[in-house]
Amino acid sequence: MRILSGIQPSGTLHIGNYFGAMKPAIELQEKGETFLFIADYHSLTTQPDAKDLRERVLNVAVDFLACGIDPEKTVFFRQSDIPEVTELTWILSTSTSTGLLERCHSYKDKVANGFTPNNGLFSYPVLMASDILMYHADLVPVGKDQKQHLEVTRDIAKSFNFRYKKEVFKMPKEQIQEHVALIPGTDGQKMSKSYNNTIEIFGGKKAIRKKFMKIETDSKGIEEAKDPDNCNIFNLYKFFATAEEQAELAAKYRAENIGFGYGHAKQELFEKMWDYFAPMREKREELLHNLDYVESILQKGAERARFEAEKTMETVRKVVGLR
Numbered sequence: 001m002r003i004l005s006g007i008q009p010s011g012t013l014h015i016g017n018y019f020g021a022m023k024p025a026i027e028l029q030e031k032g033e034t035f036l037f038i039a040d041y042h043s044l045t046t047q048p049d050a051k052d053l054r055e056r057v058l059n060v061a062v063d064f065l066a067c068g069i070d071p072e073k074t075v076f077f078r079q080s081d082i083p084e085v086t087e088l089t090w091i092l093s094t095s096t097s098t099g100l101l102e103r104c105h106s107y108k109d110k111v112a113n114g115f116t117p118n119n120g121l122f123s124y125p126v127l128m129a130s131d132i133l134m135y136h137a138d139l140v141p142v143g144k145d146q147k148q149h150l151e152v153t154r155d156i157a158k159s160f161n162f163r164y165k166k167e168v169f170k171m172p173k174e175q176i177q178e179h180v181a182l183i184p185g186t187d188g189q190k191m192s193k194s195y196n197n198t199i200e201i202f203g204g205k206k207a208i209r210k211k212f213m214k215i216e217t218d219s220k221g222i223e224e225a226k227d228p229d230n231c232n233i234f235n236l237y238k239f240f241a242t243a244e245e246q247a248e249l250a251a252k253y254r255a256e257n258i259g260f261g262y263g264h265a266k267q268e269l270f271e272k273m274w275d276y277f278a279p280m281r282e283k284r285e286e287l288l289h290n291l292d293y294v295e296s297i298l299q300k301g302a303e304r305a306r307f308e309a310e311k312t313m314e315t316v317r318k319v320v321g322l323r
């Protein structure tokens with residue numbers, strides 16, 4: 001079974017991204033042959049500047065490797081290192097009705113949020129279909145917001161196969177990560193860059209500690225009993241601590257007159273988080289001093305992906321009459 005997913009290089013990694021997207025993506029490599037790529041062509045649709053894009057791509061590569069992508073198990077590459085994907089996008093475009101794309105809500109949402117309605121943004125799902133169909137992926141793990149793009153991918157594959165009377169593409173299935181809990185931010189809402197409530201994973205100890213100290217709580221004093229089940233600090237603690245450690249902290253919350261306040265709870269949470277990411281932080285430092293190695297991994301991944309892409313394109317070019 002081939003598993004494939006793409007990651008948008010969207011900025012500094014926070015705890016929500018890690019538990020919601022990165023950790024599940026890394027765990028995939030134990031489940032089947034995995035292709036994972038950094039979707040830099042897709043990023044162009046929202047028009048970051050060149051320097052910014054280059055930095056973000058490199059950061060995502062370093063972060064994923066630091067957090068556990070094993071290049072021996074995962075074919076890890078940069079989308080734009082496989083230019084065949086743009087060729088396939090063009091060919092698939094001619095089997096895609098504009099009505100199908102007009103129905104996509106991600107385009108409408110992005111335009112409503114102020115992004116320039118360029119043609120790349122409109123045909124974003126065709127590029128995504130091309131990513132998926134190029135490598136004959138069986139399973140595509142994505143967030144809920146991408147479900148429609150998988151439906152579009154199957155529609156495009158069906159139209160193409162029907163038009164050329166040949167089963168060139170197989171139908172991929174999405175795997176929606178419903179089981180992944182939403183990670184709360186410092187204000188208790190979903191942690192998100194758009195809500196300005198994030199806690200970054202990598203960065204200086206002082207700056208990160210400061211983020212933890214910003215977590216909002218009620219105003220109970222240090223001698224009062226507190227409710228762990230309705231506390232933003234405790235909700236985050238659950239992601240880092242064992243059941244036993246959670247029970248211990250919950251007991252301190254519920255006790256009266258022990259001189260335990262929210263400041264202490266924040267400090268415990270911060271220390272847990274700091275230790276949790278310590279090995280990854282160390283690996284990341286190493287990688288940052290060895291960017292040639294990072295690039296060589298991406299190149300090796302691209303070579304493997306390109307081998308598959310060339311095979312697909314040979315068939316496609318022949319079937320459509322370009323050869």
Ligand code: ADP
Pocket residue numbers: 010016017018019020021022143180181182183184185190191192193194
């Ligand atoms: P942001 O909301 O900070 O802009 P992105 O939209 O770039 O984050 O999210 C990248 C990935 O991380 C997506 O797959 C998304 O589902 C996941 N993710 C982001 N925030 C959270 C969260 N608070 N809880 C769970 N998953 C999250």
Ligand code: TRP
Pocket residue numbers: 004005006007008039042127128131132140141142146
């Ligand atoms: N659109 C996806 C997102 O924003 C990223 C992506 C691009 C992708 N191509 C893909 C995901 C192919 C899965 C398969 O998250």
